[in-house]
Amino acid sequence: xxxxxxIGYKVVATWLESQGFKPFSFQQEAWxxxxxxxxxxxxxxxGFGKTFSIFLGAVIQFINEHPDKYLQKKKNGLQLIWITxxxxxxxxxxxxxxxxxxxxxxxxxxxIRNGDTTTNERQKQKRIAPEVLIxxxxxxxxxxxxxxxxxxxxxxRIIAVDEWHELLGTKRGVQIELxxxxxxxxxxxHPLQLWGISATIGNLDEAAEVLLFPxxxxxxxxxxxxxxxxxxxxxxxxxLPDEIEKYxxxxxxxxxxxxxxxxxxxxxxxxxxxxxxRGMSERWYQALLQxxxxxxxxxxxxxxxxxxxxxxxxEEALHQAKLKxxxxxxxxxxxxxFRPVETxxxxxxxxxxxxxxxxxxxxxxxxxxxxxIYFLPTHSLELIEAAALKQAIKEQTIESxxxxxLCYDVLVQFLGTLAISEGFQRDSTYHEIKNTFCFQxxxxxxxxxxxxxxxxxxxxxxxxxDYKKVELTDGVYRMTNRRLMMRHRLHIGTIVSxxxxxxxxxxxxxxxxxxxxxxxxxxxxxxxxxxxxxxxxVRIKDMTVLVRKSTSGKSIVPSWNGGRLPLSxxxxxxxxxxxxxxxxxxxxxxxxxxxxxEIKVLEPLFALQQQLSIVPKENELLIEQIETKDGFHLFVxxxxxxxxxxxxxxxxxxxxxxxxxxxxxFAMNDYGFELLSDQPIPVDDTNVYELFSDENLxxxxxxxxxxxxxxxxxFRDIAVIGGLVFQGMPGEHxxxxxxxxxxxxxxxxxxxxxxxxxLIRQAYAEVFEQQMEETRLRDMLERIQxxxxxxxxxxxxxxFCFPIKVDSFRENMSSEQLEQRVKRMQEQLxxxxxxxxxx
DNA sequence: GACCTGCTGCGGTTTG
Numbered sequence: 001x002x003x004x005x006x007i008g009y010k011v012v013a014t015w016l017e018s019q020g021f022k023p024f025s026f027q028q029e030a031w032x033x034x035x036x037x038x039x040x041x042x043x044x045x046x047g048f049g050k051t052f053s054i055f056l057g058a059v060i061q062f063i064n065e066h067p068d069k070y071l072q073k074k075k076n077g078l079q080l081i082w083i084t085x086x087x088x089x090x091x092x093x094x095x096x097x098x099x100x101x102x103x104x105x106x107x108x109x110x111x112i113r114n115g116d117t118t119t120n121e122r123q124k125q126k127r128i129a130p131e132v133l134i135x136x137x138x139x140x141x142x143x144x145x146x147x148x149x150x151x152x153x154x155x156x157r158i159i160a161v162d163e164w165h166e167l168l169g170t171k172r173g174v175q176i177e178l179x180x181x182x183x184x185x186x187x188x189x190h191p192l193q194l195w196g197i198s199a200t201i202g203n204l205d206e207a208a209e210v211l212l213f214p215x216x217x218x219x220x221x222x223x224x225x226x227x228x229x230x231x232x233x234x235x236x237x238x239x240l241p242d243e244i245e246k247y248x249x250x251x252x253x254x255x256x257x258x259x260x261x262x263x264x265x266x267x268x269x270x271x272x273x274x275x276x277x278r279g280m281s282e283r284w285y286q287a288l289l290q291x292x293x294x295x296x297x298x299x300x301x302x303x304x305x306x307x308x309x310x311x312x313x314x315e316e317a318l319h320q321a322k323l324k325x326x327x328x329x330x331x332x333x334x335x336x337x338f339r340p341v342e343t344x345x346x347x348x349x350x351x352x353x354x355x356x357x358x359x360x361x362x363x364x365x366x367x368x369x370x371x372x373i374y375f376l377p378t379h380s381l382e383l384i385e386a387a388a389l390k391q392a393i394k395e396q397t398i399e400s401x402x403x404x405x406l407c408y409d410v411l412v413q414f415l416g417t418l419a420i421s422e423g424f425q426r427d428s429t430y431h432e433i434k435n436t437f438c439f440q441x442x443x444x445x446x447x448x449x450x451x452x453x454x455x456x457x458x459x460x461x462x463x464x465x466d467y468k469k470v471e472l473t474d475g476v477y478r479m480t481n482r483r484l485m486m487r488h489r490l491h492i493g494t495i496v497s498x499x500x501x502x503x504x505x506x507x508x509x510x511x512x513x514x515x516x517x518x519x520x521x522x523x524x525x526x527x528x529x530x531x532x533x534x535x536x537x538v539r540i541k542d543m544t545v546l547v548r549k550s551t552s553g554k555s556i557v558p559s560w561n562g563g564r565l566p567l568s569x570x571x572x573x574x575x576x577x578x579x580x581x582x583x584x585x586x587x588x589x590x591x592x593x594x595x596x597x598e599i600k601v602l603e604p605l606f607a608l609q610q611q612l613s614i615v616p617k618e619n620e621l622l623i624e625q626i627e628t629k630d631g632f633h634l635f636v637x638x639x640x641x642x643x644x645x646x647x648x649x650x651x652x653x654x655x656x657x658x659x660x661x662x663x664x665x666f667a668m669n670d671y672g673f674e675l676l677s678d679q680p681i682p683v684d685d686t687n688v689y690e691l692f693s694d695e696n697l698x699x700x701x702x703x704x705x706x707x708x709x710x711x712x713x714x715f716r717d718i719a720v721i722g723g724l725v726f727q728g729m730p731g732e733h734x735x736x737x738x739x740x741x742x743x744x745x746x747x748x749x750x751x752x753x754x755x756x757x758x759l760i761r762q763a764y765a766e767v768f769e770q771q772m773e774e775t776r777l778r779d780m781l782e783r784i785q786x787x788x789x790x791x792x793x794x795x796x797x798x799x800f801c802f803p804i805k806v807d808s809f810r811e812n813m814s815s816e817q818l819e820q821r822v823k824r825m826q827e828q829l830x831x832x833x834x835x836x837x838x839x
Numbered sequence: 840g841a842c843c844t845g846c847t848g849c850g851g852t853t854t855g
Contacts (some may be wrong), residue, residue, distance in 0.1 A: 085848065115850050123853090138849045172848075192846070252844045277845045330846040348844090379843095494850050498841095517841060562845045692852060713840075807843075 008035075015100055021049035026228040030195075031057040033224040034158070035064075035339040039194040039215050041164065041208035044228030044679055046725065051162070053082070054195050055132075058158040059104060060399050062131075064155075076108070077155030078129040080185075083137060083176060084162045087114045088312070090134045090782045105537065108132060113139045124150075129281050132217060137167070137369050138493040144179060145420045145489055148187045149429040159183065161211060166334060168207050169401035171494035171721065174410045177436040181214040182415045182418070189345065201354060201568070202400035210403045218773055233370040234360050234393060238377070238386040238598050239264075245604055247380050249799055253280055254347050254378035256289045261345060261354040264374060265295070268343040270318055271325040274359050276348045278303040278329055279359055279559040284347065285327050297325070301327035301532040301646045303328040305500075305560060306512040310531060329788060331359055337452045340364060344371070347379040349385050349670065351436035351641075352568035380605050381671070384582065385598035388574040399568045406765075408446070408758040409494075412453050416479065416488050418470065419454065425474040426451070448757050460753040467724070474771065487726060496717040502812060503545045503790075505528055505808075511547070517556050519545055527555035535600050537754055566641030567670035569776055575639050576618045582606045583615040609799045613792040623688070623791045626800055634681045635801040637672035640780050643672040647772040648780070649706060654682060654704030667808030674804050688789050694781035707764065708751075710771050715763040716743040722759060732811035 009031050013023050027049055030042050034057035044050040058080045065077075081109040084090065088113040101108045113122075117139075125133075129152055135143075143149055159180060161546040167173035184192050195213045198204065204225060212223050239260045241247035243767040248256065265271050275281040283479045285301045288509030300323050301312045311331070317323045326332070333355070344363045352358040360373035392398075411433065416680050418424040429506055430447045433439045452458055454477070457467025467486070470479050479485055510532050519540065522528065527536050527550040536550035567575075582599050584590045592600045599606075606615050616622040616637065624635040636652070638645065647669040653664045660682050677682060683691065701707065719725040725743050735781055768774040797805055 087849070134850060142850075166848085170848085234842070280844065331848095334849070490851055492851090495847090495849055497848090517840090521842075559842060559844075560843070560846090563847080564845050 003394045003474065007115070008060075009724075011060060012053060012103065015056060017754040018103075019049070019052070019096075021052070024048060024227050024228060024230070026050070026230075028055035029224070030054060030226045031060075032816045033062055033226065034058065034193065034195070037191065037193060038224050039212050040224035040226055041196040041198055041204065041211065043198050043200060043204055044226075045230060045232055047198070048228060050197055050228070051093070052096075052100065054160055054197065055082070056100060057103075058160070058193075059101065059106065060110075061193075062105075062157065063106075075128060078133055078153060079108075079131045079155060079157050080133070081140070081153075082132060082134045082162065083140065083160065084134060085136065085161075085166050085172065086163075087136060088308075089162070090114060090116075094134055097134075101132075110134065113143070113270070113427065115139070121288045127456060129155075137172045137330040138177050141175060141417055141492045143491060144182060145417045147421050153183050153186055154188060155190070156183060156188070156192065158193045158195065160195045160197065162197050163199070163334065164211055165198040165201045165401055168198075168201075168403055170402060173210070173406055173409050174404055174407045174436075174438045175414070175494060176437050177210065177213070177264050178410065178414045178433070180211075181432050181435045184214045184287060185428075194502055194568060199322050199354075199358060200398055202398045202589045203350055203402075206403065206543050207401065210437040211827055213440070214435045225745055232361070235361070235370050236355070236375060236386060236393070237372070237373045238375045238601075240597075240741065241380075244380055244383075244601050245838055247377075249380050249605075250803035251379045252276070252348060253283060254376050255287045255438045258284075258287050261374070261376065262288075262292050264343060264345065265299075265325045268324075268341075268624065269321055270323070271343045271345060272332060272341045272359075272362055273325060273345045273347060274328060274332075274350075275329055277562060278305055279557050280347075281329055282529050282557050284447050286529070288327070288778060298324040300326050302326050302331055304329060304331045305514065310511070314571040316815075330355075332357065332362070333799045342372075343374070344375040345376060347376045349382055349567065350389070351565045351571065351670070352399050353389060353397055353571055353574075354568075359395065359396065362453075363423070363586045370395075374526050380602065381799060381803065382637060383602055384506060384578050385571070385575065387548050387581075388571060388578045390596065391578065392571060392574045395574075397570050397574060399570050403437055406442065406446075406762070407438060408450055409718040409722040411439065411442075411450050411493065412759075413488075414495075414725055415451060415477070417492060417680065418478050420485050423478040425476055436518060453724070453759070456478075456752055457724070458750070458757055458759075460749050460757075471724075479593050480653075486537045491720070491727065492723050496720045501540065501543055501545045503535070503547055506546045506548050511535070518560070518815060520820065522556070527552045529555050529557050530596060551787075554710055565643065566643045566773070567639070569779075572641060572670075573638045577615055578617075579639075580618040583610075586615060594751050597672045601673055612794040612796060613800070616790065616815060619787045621692075621787050621789045622800070623683065623789060625683070625791060625793050626795075626797060626799060626801065627680075627792070628797070630682050631676050631678045633801070633805075634675040634683060635672055635798075635804065636674075637800060638784070639671050640776060642668050642670050642739050642771070643771065643773050644780060645669070645776050647701065647777055649673040649675060650704040651697075651700050652691060654700055656661055656683065659687065664754055665808070667804050669804050669807055672800065672804055674801065674808060684791065685789075688791065692781055692784045692787070692789070694778055697778065697781070701768075701774075705717060705772065710767045711760070711763040712744050712747045713765045715747045718763055718766075719743045719746055720758050724759075 009028050030053045033040050042050050062079055064573055082338055084385050094110045094112050098111045109130035110132045113133055113135040118558050192215055194212055194215050198207055205809055208225050239257055241656050275284055279301050289296055302311055318326050341363050346359055346572050360371045364371040377383040434442055454470040456462045459462055461467045469484050498515040501516055503511045503514050522537050524537050524539055529535055534550040534555050535547040538546045539546055581595050585595055609615050613624050622637045624631045647664040649668055662677055663675050664675040664678055724746055750757055
């Protein structure tokens with residue numbers, strides 16, 4: 001019997017329908033491509049059955065290839081590896097896959113392999129490989145550190161990578177690339193097929209290329225990019241303050257609009273409220289309860305520092321509609337199986353179009369349903385971002401994820417992994433590694449240098465035995481020292497975190513995590529807030545903060561040191577266009593009906609900006625020079641995100657310093673930056689283009705920015721990933737300070753004895769690419785050279801500079817003083833504005 | 840190296 005004819009897409013379609021997925025042509029397209037032995041990438045929104053079109057495709061592929069084995073029995077070997085970035089996804093997914101398999105009458109096992117897997121399960125998985133393995137990138141590498149792994153993966157037919165857009169552009173993505181090139185290198189009787197699943201990003205083709213790079217030689221370019229092309233309707237509505245004149249000009253919390261979201265929560269079955277930071281989500285939770293005490297028990301909090309078990313409970317309760325609303329951070333951005341909510345609210349700038357889309361997509365999963373998202377500005381000017389987001393989505397301007405190149409630290413780790421299990425040989429491994437997108441340009445010299453880190457700790461650490469981890473015998477590099485092998489396994493992974501302490505009730509029960517530096521400034525008896533609860537610090541013991549319930553009225557909201565996402569280049573660009581539109585409205589070049597509601601609402605603010613200075617057009621760079629009793633301010637507004645502004649401020653200060661000896665302090669946000677000095681700043685029409693020139697950029701960066709200090713910090717992570725710094729055994733983590741100091745010690749040693757080594761070079765490259773966004777900085781300078789630079793001399797602080805100024809005040813003031821000062825500043829401004837109007 | 844608004848994600852001590 002030829003099963004190829006009988007078992008076809010119908011099986012998939014029937015199953016999808018039985019699970020309530022509507023059939024779409026992309027599912028069949030994906031299935032067909034798998035059937036034709038192609039590799040590829042599927043792009044479709046969450047909730048449209050893309051997972052199962054690939055999964056069932058893989059299963060049927062097996063049936064077709066082994067008609068004799070079909071319906072036979074167990075022990076077919078590992079057929080399908082399903083890589084997911086989230087541990088938490090395993091269980092639900094595994095269960096669903098098992099059901100689907102049972103529906104086909106197969107006796108396959110679905111195994112889950114991650115940090116939660118017990119020793120017993122692992123042993124079992126080792127004895128009898130499940131046919132399907134759901135695994136994280138880290139756990140996959142741990143498998144590669146096991147003896148005899150090649151035979152374990154021998155039968156593997158298909159590797160699927162879920163949420164590839166999340167992994168591309170990270171070192172975890174590089175880990176996947178390396179693992180795939182290794183698996184593809186194992187001699188097999190079958191060709192390997194590779195499939196990725198990705199949400200919409202700006203560079204889908206490149207995403208496919210990066211993932212499929214190692215199998216191009218198998219597929220000979222035959223790969224498919226399967227796009228769902230579903231027209232998903234998104235409705236964006238801004239939450240507008242009643243009187244824009246009275247809404248704060250600066251700030252990040254937006255709590256003044258709390259009353260406006262109560263009716264939204266009320267009328268929706270379920271609502272997700274996305275907040276940008278963990279600390280602010282705690283504040284919003286309290287503010288909501290204060291504004292509407294009846295919501296107690298009906299709302300909950302969800303962020304990355306809340307205990308996993310509590311988070312799972314919250315997710316579950318939301319799905320069962322036991323909760324009306326959940327206040328969350330990006331912790332709910334991911335998760336393919338996340339069931340939809342009715343309404344989404346975004347508080348503050350999402351910083352990028354892709355993120356905003358992803359969040360909007362959390363509502364209205366069902367095909368044809370409209371995703372509804374509200375935007376709540378945290379200060380007046382931010383309202384314009386809603387208009388920009390609408391525009392960007394309409395034009396499908398979506399950010400790309402840039403793949404990482406030459407991550408030597410990940411390579412050092414990977415080679416260590418191979419040295420533990422089967423060992424590696426110079427030439428064959430070098431060629432295999434060059435077969436990844438990340439290391440395609442790796443030279444043999446660089447490879448040798450990387451190996452040297454394992455054999456001797458590089459040039460600089462030769463005399464230390466601890467760094468002689470790997471030895472070459474009979475042409476094979478191996479690690480044999482049991483202690484070092486164990487250490488290495490403990491260190492597999494690329495996520496380096498700060499020291500965190502668990503927070504636990506003295507009576508038992510974990511609540512979440514808090515950063516070491518935060519808790520270290522509290523004393524026993526002090527109260528703080530976590531997971532929406534008021535807690536009193538009792539004592540700290542064994543990396544655990546013991547607490548009890550607090551009744552004290554006053555408690556501190558913790559802050560965590562998270563990442564600092566800058567406004568994306570794409571969103572910044574659309575934003576500049578929206579400012580141009582605002583200028584046109586002010587100049588009566590367009591009618592109010594021709595622009596967005598947000599811009600209309602902001603008209604008084606723009607009018608004031610225009611009156612004091614100007615509202616810049618798209619091809620203008622605005623510079624404001626203002627004198628106050630604090631000194632002489634220079635404000636510049638490139639709208640390029642805070643990282644670029646930070647670098648630019650330093651460069652500009654350096655360049656001005658070459659004209660006149662002068663010192664500055666800096667401040668910046670996503671829209672612009674400020675230089676402040678106690679003497680007049682010599683910037684005018686005669687020199688301004690030169691000051692913003694991209695000539696000698698690298699040299700000026702090196703002279704102005706403290707790049708070596710920044711590189712030293714980047715080097716910490718690199719040293720940890722590369723296994724040069726030991727973080728300590730689980731449960732007895734070294735203090736963050738120790739980690740920093742041993743990494744910086746290493747950095748100094750390298751800088752002195754071996755300054756050109758690949759890891760130091762990587763640290764600098766990461767500073768330039770990630771910390772300063774050099775490419776973007778250059779693009780900005782080029783753009784500025786083509787624009788009109790407009791210098792104005794406002795008599796007072798303007799609405800544009802206000803948020804930057806307020807942020808710089810924060811540094812030297814308590815929040816209470818700050819609040820008063822801000823109030824006074826705003827009053828003065830309003831008076832100025834209304835005074836002018838009367839005339 | 841901090842706290843100034845500042846996200847997310849993983850891994851782990853095994854031999855009777």
